[in-house]
Amino acid sequence: MTSDSSSGPIDDPLFTSGHRIFKNKDLLKIGHVPEADRIVGRDEEISKLAKRLNGAVHGYSPENVMIYGKTGAGKSLVSRHLCQRAKNAAGDDVDIGTAYIDCAEDTTETQVVSSLAMKLNDEGVTDIAVPHTGLSTSKYYKLLWRILDMRFDSVIVILDEIDLMDEDSLLMKLSRAEEAGKITCSIGIIAISNKVQYIDQLNERVKSSFQHKELFFKPYDANQLREIMHNRTDAFQDDVLTDDVIPLAAAFAAQEHGDARKAIDILRHAGEVASESDADTVREAHVRQAQQHAEKDRFRELVSGSPTQAKTALLALTELSLNSAEDSFLTSQVYDQYERICAHVELDILSVRRFRDLLKEQAFLGIVEIEKINKGSAGGIHLQNRLIEDAHIVRETILEDTRMQEWSTE
DNA sequence: ATTCCACTGGAAAGCGCGGTAG
DNA sequence: CTACCGCGCTTTCCAGTGGAAT
Known part of the structure; x- marks a missing residue:
């Protein structure tokens, strides 16, 4: 990265081999939005969603939509595509803004609001700087409202994977902002979820303020x-x-x-x-x-992305599986093993309560399976933890962590 | 039908870090 | 500098839980 500021690619055989296969690899990127005539088999969904968003193009309130469907069914694709088209279709007298939020990245209300404010902001126009962290939630809302009113007549917000967000009042605040007189700009929300039950588990207050139509995407x-x-x-x-x-x-x-x-x-x-x-x-x-x-x-x-403690918890279960004929173990057994490992690699020992949650996270990721059993009168309730992935591979992967090196000699 | 027990899991709260505002 | 905020990670507390033994 030092010299070479000269322009154009240089024919170095070391770096050209990939071009024998790929011509334009970007077309295979995950977020890539193809042109309209290349979206396959979603015509019906597109026209339904377009109807809901129609208001935005003419400067009044678009309707809120809840989209359901499995991963890779084209939900985000169609939503993004339509936002783009709505922008293009709007006349000169209507300012439309669109924002796409991935709730897997922004998991809290504050993070989503701050992302929204940042994405919809244009410092040159509004003269507002949106700090990426450090403010209270309400201050982020206030920034967002100001930005919306300065720049747009209507805004379409896509909240992808909304079931991964831990708070739900966001939906309510966004959909109420206009009627509460906080803004004059209208907001349309496209909420995307791959869990059909999502709407059921929402707070009643949220449900009633988030008036929406539902749209289902087939695989x-x-x-x-x-x-x-x-x-x-x-x-x-x-x-x-x-x-x-x-x-x-x-x-x-x-x-x-x-x-x-x-x-x-x-x-x-x-x-x-x-x-x-x-x-x-x-x-x-x-x-x-x-x-x-x-x-x-x-x-x-x-x-490899999970923190050391989570790895250690997983390693404890892995060691048990490798050194025993059994394949599932009570939490207390796994915890004993965990304590031994911690002592050996000089790691803080967490409480059993926390330890249970670490194992539960692994279960959520599909690495571990947990079954609840009851041993009756003198027994009580227990969890049985079983490793799903191959124990050797898991062990190998965990031991790549430098903090775990000590253990590998055991 | 009742008792029993060892663990479960929800709730609340604390801590330290990285950040902004004034 | 101080006050404040969000957030991830953690501890502490404690009211359940539910099948086998009685």
């Missing part, structure tokens, strides 16, 4: 998955995809409830595998390899 079928991938083949150089690649990737994705994201992921991975192995074409074998790759990557990311 893609195998034909649609193939078409989706065909539409993106120009991410690759001409003729590098062999004929079996797309049908196989479609088959893998169809197993996962027709997940289009998965399909595209496999396709991209397959291209990367082919590229790394210096092949001229992407073949069936690359797809299979990519599929395995993706699963290992996912697991590795899950484990």
Whole structure:
């Protein structure tokens, strides 16, 4: 990163090999929004959603929409696409703003409001600086209201994966802001969830203020998955995809409830595998390899991303599984093992209460399975923890952590 | 039907960190 | 500088829980 400010790519054979496979890899990125004529099999959903948003284009209130559907069913895609179109369709006299929030990243009310304010802000116009943290929730709201009124007539907000957000009053505050006279700008909310039950578990007060229509996205079928991938083949150089690649990737994705994201992921991975192995074409074998790759990557990311204490808890269960004929263990047993490991690697020992939650998190990630059992009169209630993933692989992955090195000699 | 028990899990609160505002 | 805020991680407290033994 020192010299070379000269323009244009330089023909270095070390860095050009990838171009043999890919022409425009961006087309396979996750957030990529294809042009309208490339969105497959969602015509009905698009026109329904468009009707709800119609108000925004003409400067009055768009309706709120709750979208349900499994992952990779095109929910975010269609929403983003329509926001873009609404912007284009609006006349010169109507200022439309749109914002996309991923609630997996912004999990609290404050974070979402601050992100909204930041994304909708334009410091040149409003002369408002939005700090990314440090303010109280109410101050972030006030900033947001000011920004909205200075810049827009109507705004469409997409809240993706809203079921991952821990508070729910956000929906209420956003939808009430206009009628409460806090702003004159109108807000339309598109809330996206992959849990159908989401609306049921909302607070009554929230439910009544968040007036909404519901929209359900069906999973893609195998034909649609193939078409989706065909539409993106120009991410690759001409003729590098062999004929079996797309049908196989479609088959893998169809197993996962027709997940289009998965399909595209496999396709991209397959291209990367082919590229790394210096092949001229992407073949069936690359797809299979990519599929395995993706699963290992996912697991590795899950484990290596978690804090040391969580790893230790998981390691305790792993050691028990490796050194015993049993495969499931009571929390107290796992905790004993955990204490031993902590003592050995000089790590603070957490309370049992906290420890239970750590294991529960692992269960949520699908690494551990927990079953509740009752031993009766003198027994009481217990949890049985069982490792789902292969114990050797888990152990290996955890021991990559420098803090865990000490233990590897045991 | 009742008792019994060892653990479960919700709630509240504390701590330290990284941040803003004045 | 002080006051304040959000947030992740943690502890402390304690009212359940529910099947087997009685």
